[in-house]
Amino acid sequence: MELVLLVLVLVAALGAVVVGSRAGQRRRAAQAEAELAPVRRLVEEDVTALGVELQELDTDLAGQPLGAGENADYQRALDAYEAAKTAADALTAPDQVRHVTEILDDGRYAMSCVRARVAGQPLPTxxxxxxxxxxxxxxxxxxxxxxxxxxxxxxPACALDAERVRVGAEPDVRKVMVGSQRVPYWQGGRAYEPYAQGYYGAFGPMQWMFMGMMFSGGLEGLGEGLGAVGEGIGDTLGGIGEGLGDMFDGFDF
Known part of the structure; x- marks a missing residue:
């Protein structure tokens, strides 16, 4: 009888581990989706904005003869828009947002090249x-x-924001929702770091922005990382505890 009871206990414990693991996976999946949703909306807005800019460029170029260089850059911008749409639709994790913003940045640069060529100016740096x-x-x-x-x-700043800062006015900052507050995107937390990486990762001077440092110091990012680890451990232990409770409910000792 004792051997049978021991076997039952071992089976119950194994089942609890499996149940706990699955519960932890579900919690992590839900957390990942909660982190991805606002970043996905942000990058979709950026894709839409690029589409609007392309329409404006098309209107500005209507009736103007375009050379091989202008056509190549214009096609590059169009291809970037389509690629960004496809990549945005396929997002499954915040880290993938970097790829989308890299494409968007390249598309905007191609548009700047088109305008420079049409105006007879040197290509922009x-x-x-x-x-x-x-x-x-x-x-x-x-x-x-x-x-x-x-x-x-x-x-780095565009001409309008550079002038605003110089005269002491507030620049036109991109803000995101964090809880019930709207904050600058660089204060949105680790989920927004890939968004910034795609735009600024190729430029060394901007690395401080997405290495957990931001403007206010380096401990915030570290604290978020430790908190995430703690939550993951807590989820796993909590799931195992729930599983053990469910498995032992049917036993009368």
Whole structure:
């Protein structure tokens, strides 16, 4: 009888481990989707914005003869738009957003090249997008910016935002929802880091923005990472406990 009871206990324990593991997986999947949803909306807005800019470019070029260079850059921008749409539709994790914003950045640069060629100007220097809102397009200069409660950084800015900062006005900052508050995207948490990486990862001076440092210091990112590890362990232990409880409900000792 004792041997039978021991076997039953071992089977119940094994079942509890399986149940706990599955419960932890479900919780992690739900958390991943919750992190992805707002980032997906953000990048979809960026894709839509590029589409609108392409329509405006098409209107501006209507009736103008285009050479081989203009046509090649214009096709590159169109291809980037289609590729970004496809990549955005296929997102399954926040880390994949980086690929979409890389494509968008390349598309906007191609559009800038088209406009420069048509105007008979030199091709623009490849610079990072405007820090305050990547949808503003290529930055034209760096400006010293001090956010509320933060430290001063030299950041790339479009002409309009650079002028706003110089005269002491607020730049046009891209904001995202975090809980019930709207905050600058660079304060949105680790889920938004791949979004920034795609736009700025190729430019060394911007690396500080997405390495857990942001403007306010380096411990915030570390704290979020440790919190995530703790949550994962707690989910697994909690699931195992639930499984053990379910498995032993039917036994009368």
């Amino acid at each position: 490849r610079r990072p997008p405007c820090f305050f809102d990547p949808r503003h397009g290529l930055s034209v200069t760096d400006v010293a910016y001090v956010p509320p409660g933060g430290v001063q950084r030299d950041v």
